[in-house]
Amino acid sequence: xxxxxxxxxxxxxxxxxxxxxxxxxxxxxxxxxxxxxxxxxxxxxxxxxxxxxxxxxxxxxxxxxxxxxxxxxxxxxxxxxxxxxxxxxxxxxxxxxxxxxxxxxxxxxxxxxxxxxxxxxxxxxxxxxxxxxxxxxxxxxxxxxxxxxxxxxxxxxxxxxxxxxxxxxxxxxxxxxxxxxxxxxxxxxxxxxxxxxxxxxxxxxxxxxxxxxxxxxxxxxxxxxxxxxxxxxxxxxxxxxxxxxxxxxxxxxxxxxxxxxxxxxxxxxxxxxxxxxxxxxxxxxxxxxxxxxxxxxxxxxxxxxxxxxxxxxxxxxxxxxxxxxxxxxxxxxxxxxxxxxxxxxxxxxxxxxxxxxxxxxxxxxxxxxxxxxxxxxxxxxxxxxxxxxxxxxxxxxxxxxxxxxxxxxxxxxxxxxxxxxxxxxxxxxxxxxxxxxxxxx
Amino acid sequence: xxxxxxxxxxxxxxxxxxxxxxxxxxxxxxxxxxxxxxxxxxxxxxxxxxxxxxxxxxxxxxxxxxxxxxxxxxxxxxxxxxxxxxxxxxxxxxxxxxxxxxxxxxxxxxxxxxxxxxxxxxxxxxxxxxxxxxxxxxxxxxxxxxxxxxxxxxxxxxxxxxxxxxxxxxxxxxxxxxxx
Numbered sequence: 006x007x008x009x010x011x012x013x014x015x016x017x018x019x020x021x022x023x024x025x026x027x028x029x030x031x032x033x034x035x036x037x038x039x040x041x042x043x044x045x046x047x048x049x050x051x052x053x054x055x056x057x058x059x060x061x062x063x064x065x066x067x068x069x070x071x072x073x074x075x076x077x078x079x080x081x082x083x084x085x086x087x088x089x090x091x092x093x094x095x096x097x098x099x100x101x102x103x104x105x106x107x108x109x110x111x112x113x114x115x116x117x118x119x120x121x122x123x124x125x126x127x128x129x130x131x132x133x134x135x136x137x138x139x140x141x142x143x144x145x146x147x148x149x150x151x152x153x154x155x156x157x158x159x160x161x162x163x164x165x166x167x168x169x170x171x172x173x174x175x176x177x178x179x180x181x182x183x184x185x186x187x188x189x190x191x192x193x194x195x196x197x198x199x200x201x202x203x204x205x206x207x208x209x210x211x212x213x214x215x216x217x218x219x220x221x222x223x224x225x226x227x228x229x230x231x232x233x234x235x236x237x238x239x240x241x242x243x244x245x246x247x248x249x250x251x252x253x254x255x256x257x258x259x260x261x262x263x264x265x266x267x268x269x270x271x272x273x274x275x276x277x278x279x280x281x282x283x284x285x286x287x288x289x290x291x292x293x294x295x296x297x298x299x300x301x302x303x304x305x306x307x308x309x310x311x312x313x314x315x316x317x318x319x320x321x322x323x324x325x326x327x328x329x330x331x332x333x334x335x336x337x338x339x340x341x342x343x344x345x346x347x348x349x350x351x352x353x354x355x356x357x358x359x360x361x362x363x364x365x366x367x368x369x370x371x372x373x374x375x376x377x378x379x380x381x382x383x384x385x386x387x388x389x390x391x392x393x394x395x396x397x398x399x400x401x402x403x404x405x406x407x408x409x410x411x412x413x414x415x416x417x418x419x420x421x422x423x424x425x426x427x428x429x430x431x432x433x434x435x436x437x438x439x440x441x442x443x444x445x446x
Numbered sequence: 447x448x449x450x451x452x453x454x455x456x457x458x459x460x461x462x463x464x465x466x467x468x469x470x471x472x473x474x475x476x477x478x479x480x481x482x483x484x485x486x487x488x489x490x491x492x493x494x495x496x497x498x499x500x501x502x503x504x505x506x507x508x509x510x511x512x513x514x515x516x517x518x519x520x521x522x523x524x525x526x527x528x529x530x531x532x533x534x535x536x537x538x539x540x541x542x543x544x545x546x547x548x549x550x551x552x553x554x555x556x557x558x559x560x561x562x563x564x565x566x567x568x569x570x571x572x573x574x575x576x577x578x579x580x581x582x583x584x585x586x587x588x589x590x591x592x593x594x595x596x597x598x599x600x601x602x603x604x605x606x607x608x609x610x611x612x613x614x615x616x617x618x619x620x621x622x623x624x625x626x
Contacts, residue, residue, distance in 0.1 A: 006566070007566040007567050009567050010461075010566065010567070014543070017543065017544065021546065049567075050567060053567060055565075056567050056568040057568070058568075058570055058571070059567065059568040059569055059571075060568075062554075062570050
């Protein structure tokens with residue numbers, strides 16, 4: 006085996022080893038070692054121009070490693086050494102240029118900005134890239150803001166529900182018992198879907214989630230591992246899957262129950278409807294190369310995917326937003342004055358209260374409690390992490406009632422604990438309650 | 447019909463450690479057995495050349511089976527072993543390196559030692575993309591994977607070095623081995 010190959014092999018073995026480590030510092034030390042050896046390997050071929058593509062591949066590899074180790078000067082040197090070759094393969098040349106462009110972008114940034122930039126790059130590399138174009142270009146290629154918000158929210162809702170479904174499929178309710186809902190809600194909050202890039206194409210947005218870099222130590226290893234593959238699974242099962250193929254629908258029917266499919270797909274499939282003002286496509290990171298066209302899903306296919314759930318939920322009320330003319334003092338808009346009404350797949354309301362009342366019990370508050378009520382998939386929910394409470398109901402009033410009930414019960418339980426029964430966790434919760442609660446009756 | 451003896455991988459890859467080769471072939475043997483196949487099963491290969499190969503191996507012990515739990519890993523290692531055998535059989539290259547950084551491919555291939563273009567310093571001359579399935583199900587088929595892999599390597603079509611794609615299914619068993 007040649008010296009170059011031996012060195013390269015050693016460097017790659019260190020890279021592999023570093024990937025197995027959870028400890029970031031130890032992993033970084035191994036990567037730096039790998040970098041130094043890979044630079045040696047590449048430099049042996051510096052004058053051996055006929056050794057393409059190996060020569061440029063090694064310089065590209067050393068440049069990428071150096072970039073990942075934040076050794077920007079070495080990275081720059083490796084890029085230009087690589088580019089100085091002859092007959093280098095176009096793809097490798099492009100990759101070397103990409104590293105060069107990233108280095109150029111970093112030059113004007115402060116140290117802190119550099120680390121933020123690198124972090125964003127990692128998220129962008131793994132993102133779902135969505136492009137919206139108006140179906141009728143009434144205002145050239147401009148897209149309505151409410152359409153953008155609606156599509157992004159729908160994808161987020163689908164992803165949030167995907168987390169719930171997959172969490173329950175993987176861990177069941179055994180792992181966290183009666184705290185399962187809270188655990189799921191915490192996971193959603195700790196690993197949110199993030200908006201990581203955008204461009205006017207006419208509107209391109211990249212959505213991603215961080216399940217790799219910021220590992221939350223409070224989670225057990227199996228949960229962290231589960232999260233790592235979740236976003237890719239979401240891409241495969243929701244974003245990129247071809248809904249027009251029967252075999253794919255069958256696959257989804259086997260994998261998810263009727264209720265689970267309803268949670269994940271019901272609102273999501275609507276963004277592809279022909280009646281929408283926009284067309285959705287999923288693209289590469291530049292919003293140019295189309296990976297999947299979001300065509301309208303034929304009715305029969307939609308029914309196959311959501312069949313039973315649609316039938317059982319037909320009687321349920323839906324939330325409708327209405328625009329129309331309303332006279333001063335008139336409480337409700339007249340049917341004849343309605344200009345347009347639209348069924349909502351999701352909505353958010355802010356609710357302020359100074360009393361939490363449940364049947365005969367109530368909590369009087371010192372200051373106003375501001376709650377966000379979410380409406381998704383025909384359900385209203387309130388998630389209030391300071392009190393560790395998450396409640397769901399079919400109605401707006403119902404969810405408020407549930408919230409009051411939970412608050413009252415939890416507060417009474419916390420205040421009834423004797424000194425030895427109190428833990429750091431219950432103390433923290435009680436403090437959070439005490440910030441608001443004036444008295445309970 | 448040619449015979450593909452799984453113990454011979456180490457001969458094809460003299461510069462890889464015996465341990466690594468055993469790991470790939472063990473994954474393949476376990477995967478084939480878990481799908482109800484016994485030594486002697488016929489692998490149907492299509493693509494660059496259509497051929498049938500009789501696959502032979504030593505039956506895995508219960509202990510070995512117990513140590514391979516993850517279906518994804520089994521499919522991945524099994525497909526990798528098959529891709530290596532097929533690369534050697536159908537091309538002028540042998541696998542030299544796992545592609546850990548960049549390019550979107552799985553392995554680099556180098557010219558075989560007796561090939562006129564062989565240069566021990568220039569050991570990355572072609573690329574190999576691998577994908578494996580235990581059993582075709584729903585959208586998870588060899589054909590569908592081939593399409594995805596073709597797209598995955600598309601970004602470097604202009605590169606003047608060959609790209610091979612190898613997709614295997616361990617149930618039937620079958621492999622598609624094509625040049626992009």
